Amino acid sequence: MSQIVKSSTSSPQTSSPGLQTEQNMKKIIKWSIAIAVPLLIVLIPTTESFTPQIKWFFALTFWAVYSMATEIISSNFAAAILPVLYVLFNVAQPAQAFSPWTSTVIWTSFGGIIIASILMTSGLARRIAYFAILKTGGSFTGILIGIMIAGVVINPFVPSVMGKMAMIVPIAIAICDTLDLKPKTRGATAVMMAAFLSIATPRLGYLTGDGGIPMLMGIVANITQQPVTWTQYAFHNLFFSLFFSAVSIALVIIFLKPEKRIEGKEVIRKKYEELGEITSSEKKVVVLLIAAIIALITDSIHKIDAAWIFMFVGLICFLPGVELMNEERLGKLNYKILLFVAGCMSIGTVATACGAGKWMANILFPFLAGSPLYTTVATWFFGVAVNFCLTPMAAIASFTAPITEVCIEAGINPLPVIYAYLQGLDQYILPYEFAGLLFVYSYGYMSMKNMIKVIGPRLILSGVFIALVAYPYWKFIGLY
Numbered sequence: 001m002s003q004i005v006k007s008s009t010s011s012p013q014t015s016s017p018g019l020q021t022e023q024n025m026k027k028i029i030k031w032s033i034a035i036a037v038p039l040l041i042v043l044i045p046t047t048e049s050f051t052p053q054i055k056w057f058f059a060l061t062f063w064a065v066y067s068m069a070t071e072i073i074s075s076n077f078a079a080a081i082l083p084v085l086y087v088l089f090n091v092a093q094p095a096q097a098f099s100p101w102t103s104t105v106i107w108t109s110f111g112g113i114i115i116a117s118i119l120m121t122s123g124l125a126r127r128i129a130y131f132a133i134l135k136t137g138g139s140f141t142g143i144l145i146g147i148m149i150a151g152v153v154i155n156p157f158v159p160s161v162m163g164k165m166a167m168i169v170p171i172a173i174a175i176c177d178t179l180d181l182k183p184k185t186r187g188a189t190a191v192m193m194a195a196f197l198s199i200a201t202p203r204l205g206y207l208t209g210d211g212g213i214p215m216l217m218g219i220v221a222n223i224t225q226q227p228v229t230w231t232q233y234a235f236h237n238l239f240f241s242l243f244f245s246a247v248s249i250a251l252v253i254i255f256l257k258p259e260k261r262i263e264g265k266e267v268i269r270k271k272y273e274e275l276g277e278i279t280s281s282e283k284k285v286v287v288l289l290i291a292a293i294i295a296l297i298t299d300s301i302h303k304i305d306a307a308w309i310f311m312f313v314g315l316i317c318f319l320p321g322v323e324l325m326n327e328e329r330l331g332k333l334n335y336k337i338l339l340f341v342a343g344c345m346s347i348g349t350v351a352t353a354c355g356a357g358k359w360m361a362n363i364l365f366p367f368l369a370g371s372p373l374y375t376t377v378a379t380w381f382f383g384v385a386v387n388f389c390l391t392p393m394a395a396i397a398s399f400t401a402p403i404t405e406v407c408i409e410a411g412i413n414p415l416p417v418i419y420a421y422l423q424g425l426d427q428y429i430l431p432y433e434f435a436g437l438l439f440v441y442s443y444g445y446m447s448m449k450n451m452i453k454v455i456g457p458r459l460i461l462s463g464v465f466i467a468l469v470a471y472p473y474w475k476f477i478g479l480y
Helices: 017-042 052-070 074-086 104-122 125-133 142-158 161-178 186-200 212-226 230-257 266-273 280-297 306-317 327-329 335-353 356-367 372-386 391-409 414-425 436-439 447-475
Strands: none
Touching: 052 074, 052 335, 052 356, 074 266, 074 335, 104 125, 104 161, 104 306, 104 327, 104 335, 104 436, 125 142, 125 161, 125 266, 125 280, 142 161, 142 186, 142 230, 161 186, 161 280, 161 306, 161 436, 186 230, 186 436, 186 447, 212 391, 212 414, 230 306, 230 414, 230 447, 280 306, 306 447, 335 356, 335 436, 372 391, 372 414, 372 447, 391 414
């Protein structure tokens, strides 16, 4: 069964004394770095702008992120203890450090694991996975491309990123289970990365692809008095977004080849036939999913957040006659996901509260003004840098207006520069930088090492493509 429902256990393995010594030495080195670097940060003299709170924020955050990346302690515990450390070292108040628990992201995650569970336990996710594998030719490359195409199609219709992630992740997990791709292997990481990128990358091509995009464009319109329509936004961004989506999935295919050959198409076809007719449980899940998708698509009308939609679906699962969820199944859910998500999200909220995000922005802002090409690329870099301290939504809210003003003062159309900023915010190194990546990573199927093999080159290519593809395109269509 998937890690959504329960964590897998592994038996201890014996190793030679030499190998054990080498492992102990590596552990000592990792712990030495985890302690030494934060201490060096703490020793940096404070100034009027670089306050003790900001200093301790960077020290504690490095320790937690490094601990997660190297897995010297449980990632879930490192994330859970981080807001506690922020409070203990006077970086933030408890209400600020633990504010992610009052955000909708946590409840989207909770509802998401319930939906993922009923998809898995009913057998519907496996049926969809078999069907998808057969329709994409049965090859691993075809599966990854199929996942990307699915994300491109659903992106403009569901504004909630977390809603879309919660819909596609169970299918990706079912594909991993079907192909016997063990958690944290290259193959499993590839499938989960394809699921993440299929939502994250194409979404920037649609005005309705992300809840933060309308807010961003609204801020720009309030300053320029020139609103951008859905069609205009797509004309400005969809080409580059789809182009970069193709590049992103190509990186997954190139760098994350599975460790073993996947089962042939005929084997999958036989498994699909063995499922037989669709069961009553599967039919119930289909009805619930259709209702949830309709509710997500129409959220601009009813104004109900995706989090509450998913939680309400979870409630329905307990009702008599539905009975897709019960006390026993609920107890098997992996609640550690919620600790991980909330702890990592506290990095962004505390960065804002203690002033670390503003301090970083003040350092970088003077380097933005210049020629149109320079300002566009520099703003992309600014977006990448700010994303380390702030969530994309917070970065949009904090810096869209100042960037727009910088462009107007320099005589540059702010639209392409703002688009470049948005692309910069879409580049990540570590899961905490974006709730969508954090959500996918938290299921335990992705290896940090394998993940970075894709998102590292993707980050570099994004900057190159902004300069060599997006800038010429925006100039060709008259935005400069």
